Amino acid sequence: MSNTATSPEPRVPGPASNSRNIVLAFSGGLDTSFCVPYLKERGWNVHTVFADTGGVDAQERAAIEARAGELGVASHLTVDGGPAIWEGFVKPFVWAGEGYQGQYPLLVSDRYLIVDAALRRCAELGTRAIAHGCTGMGNDQVRFDLAVKALGDYEIVAPIREIQKQHTQTRAYEQQYLEQRGFAVRARQKSYTINENLLGVTLSGGEIDRWEAPGEGARGWCAPRAEWPAQPLRATLRFERGVAVALDGEALPGPLLLARLNRTFAAYGVGRGLYTGDTTIGLKGRIVYEAPGLVALLSAHRALEEAVLSKQQNRFKPAAARKWVELVYEGFFHDPLKTDLEAFLASSQRCVEGEVVLETAGAQVTAVEVRSPHILSTRGATYAQSADWGVAEAEGFIRLYGMSSTLWAEVNRKA
Numbered sequence: 538m539s540n541t542a543t544s545p546e547p548r549v550p551g552p553a554s555n556s557r558n559i560v561l562a563f564s565g566g567l568d569t570s571f572c573v574p575y576l577k578e579r580g581w582n583v584h585t586v587f588a589d590t591g592g593v594d595a596q597e598r599a600a601i602e603a604r605a606g607e608l609g610v611a612s613h614l615t616v617d618g619g620p621a622i623w624e625g626f627v628k629p630f631v632w633a634g635e636g637y638q639g640q641y642p643l644l645v646s647d648r649y650l651i652v653d654a655a656l657r658r659c660a661e662l663g664t665r666a667i668a669h670g671c672t673g674m675g676n677d678q679v680r681f682d683l684a685v686k687a688l689g690d691y692e693i694v695a696p697i698r699e700i701q702k703q704h705t706q707t708r709a710y711e712q713q714y715l716e717q718r719g720f721a722v723r724a725r726q727k728s729y730t731i732n733e734n735l736l737g738v739t740l741s742g743g744e745i746d747r748w749e750a751p752g753e754g755a756r757g758w759c760a761p762r763a764e765w766p767a768q769p770l771r772a773t774l775r776f777e778r779g780v781a782v783a784l785d786g787e788a789l790p791g792p793l794l795l796a797r798l799n800r801t802f803a804a805y806g807v808g809r810g811l812y813t814g815d816t817t818i819g820l821k822g823r824i825v826y827e828a829p830g831l832v833a834l835l836s837a838h839r840a841l842e843e844a845v846l847s848k849q850q851n852r853f854k855p856a857a858a859r860k861w862v863e864l865v866y867e868g869f870f871h872d873p874l875k876t877d878l879e880a881f882l883a884s885s886q887r888c889v890e891g892e893v894v895l896e897t898a899g900a901q902v903t904a905v906e907v908r909s910p911h912i913l914s915t916r917g918a919t920y921a922q923s924a925d926w927g928v929a930e931a932e933g934f935i936r937l938y939g940m941s942s943t944l945w946a947e948v949n950r951k952a
Contacts, residue, residue, distance in 0.1 A: 558582045558611070559666040559694060560658045562651050562681070565601035566731065567722060568670035568697055571711040573608040574718055575696045576668060582611040584662060588654040590618040590647040591735025591792055608720065616654040619792035622647050622735055626865075627795060627831075631838050632779050632882040633858035637866045641812045642828045642835070647734040648677055649870040652684040659691065666692045672707065673698040676817045679868040687871035708742070728754060735795055737808065737828030751811065751825050758803040759827045762899065765805050769898040771905075772801060774837045776893070779886030781834055798830030805899045808832035817867045833902050837893035840904030845888050845911040857881055 559576060563569045563585035576583045585605045589598060598615065605613035626646045636642050655667055667685060671678035678695060685691050697707060704710035708730075712722050729742040738757030745751055775783040784794050802808060808829035816822045843851065861878040869875060891909025895902050915925075924931075936943075 558584060558662045558664040559668050560655050560662065560664065561585050561610075561668040562655045562670070563587050563601070563605060563610075563613070564670070564732075565604040566670070567708060567711055567715075568672070568730075570604060570608060570720065570722075571715055572668060572670045572696045573605075573610055574715070574720070575700075576694065577609065581666070581668075581694075583668075584612045584658060585610045585614070586651075586655045586658045587613070587615045588618040588647070588651040589615055590622045590650060591796060592733030592738070614658055616657075618647065618650045618654060619735055620790075621650045621653065623791035623795065625650060627736070627791060627834075628780055629861065629879050629882055630831075630865075631781070631834050632879075632886055633861050634835055634839050634842065635855060635858040635862050637862050638814050640810065641814055641826065641866075642737065642831045643862065643865055644734065644737045644739050644826055644828055644831075645677060645680065645732065646865055646870075647736065648680045649684050652681060652688070656685070656688055656691070665690065666694065668694040668696065670697055671695055673701050674818070674820060675822070676866070676868070679817045680870070683868040684870055731757070733757065735792060735799075736831055737799070737826060739827075740825045741823065745811075745823055745825060748823065755825050757825075757827045758799060759806045759809040759829060760804050762806065765899040769896055770801065770805055772798075772833070772895045774834070774893050774895065775891070776838065776841055777890050779838065779842075779883075779889040781837070795830045795834070798833045802829035802833045802897065802902065803827070805829075805897045805902075807897055807900060807902050809900075833895055836902050836904050837895055838889070840907050841891055841893050841909060842889055844907050845891070845909055845913060846885065847913070850885055854882075854885055 557580055559581040561569065561572055561576065561583050563573075564587065569585075573583050573585070587598075587601050587605075593601070602613055602615060626643075626649075630643060630646070655669075659665065659667055669678070669681045671681055673695075678698065682693055682695075685693055697711075700710065701707050715722055729740045729745070732739045740751075740755045740757060743752065743755070745755060773785050774781050775786075781791070781794055782788060784797060789797065808831065809825070809827045811823075811825055813821060813823045842854075846854070857878050861875060861882065864870070864872055864875045864878075888911040890911060891907065893904050893908075894906035896905045897903070
């Protein structure tokens with residue numbers, strides 16, 4: 538069964554309506570704050586939706602709601618997106634077990650759940666107009682637009698894309714635009730673009746975009762080296778059919794389990810990286826990312842998979858996983874191939890059950906113990922220790938296994 542996030546219902550077909558109501562996917566950051574007065578000055582009644590996908594505390598959530606009110610929106614709605622992001626992204630992502638280009642853990646994948654929440658609000662308001670604060674330089678515009686197009690016929694308004702030809706220093710212009718209208722801009726937002734959700738934190742802008750060493754301000758959840766606890770940390774994760782269901786013996790809902798892993802492993806600086814990758818539109822993208830919980834989950838899951846999957850499964854699965862990751866990264870969240878690949882990934886998890894003990898002293902996390910009834914081991918043989926077969930069997934296997942290569946060498950030795 539596919540774990541793709543549930544599509545908004547009901548769908549709203551047909552051309553853009555004459556309504557001047559528009560739904561803005563809102564985070565309270567510089568870009569989406571700019572969008573509110575910009576859209577209002579062009580005659581739109583702006584209705585903001587903040588999909589809380591687990592990256593903010595109660596204080597920040599209240600600050601986002603207050604920011605919407607300060608900007609004068611027609612209405613504001615906060616939606617709990619934690620369960621959707623766990624079911625729609627975390628489960629299949631952990632099954633896949635691959636980062637984009639071998640590193641990046643797809644922390645932007647909450648965008649698809651944000652689109653779902655915004656389109657549900659469109660249906661409630663009877664409008665076919667949706668807006669987002671994505672720039673024309675990044676990947677998020679592709680993810681937002683393709684997700685919207687897959688789910689219905691809507692008018693998409695992207696204010697940041699509209700201004701960037703006239704204003705090459707886009708963030709500076711946005712800041713000035715807001716301040717001229719009496720809206721303050723947080724100091725941190727002046728330097729960095731910051732995205733937080735249940736999956737982790739990404740930071741870009743400032744010295745990161747200039748290919749310089751990230752400054753101290755470019756830090757999210759992960760504690761610096763000087764603040765790591767002196768004692769190593771051990772944590773035990775239990776999996777059922779490839780899904781983490783308990784932490785240190787306590788059964789937990791997925792979003793709560795991941796949030797707890799984030800807090801626990803962030804204290805040891807786990808999951809922080811500096812990533813440069815190929816964006817969908819062809820530019821190089823450079824970000825600082827922090828994903829302590831996901832990195833811990835991936836480490837535990839991979840250790841369990843390596844022990845219980847067959848040799849052929851372990852060889853083939855990364856190819857399917859990389860394609861799934863590419864589809865999600867590049868905006869094809871609703872493509873049928875993604876659903877097909879998820880069916881394979883789900884099937885591969887039917888024996889991925891057991892417990893994994895993780896350990897960290899800081900920065901790196903290691904799976905030090907694996908317990909499962911499905912480990913592919915036999916009493917009669919242990920690698921490099923003992924075997925229940927003899928010399929003749931071993932030599933016969935080697936002879937047949939290497940026959941093609943050996944024959945080529947013999948035939949061509951005198952050539």
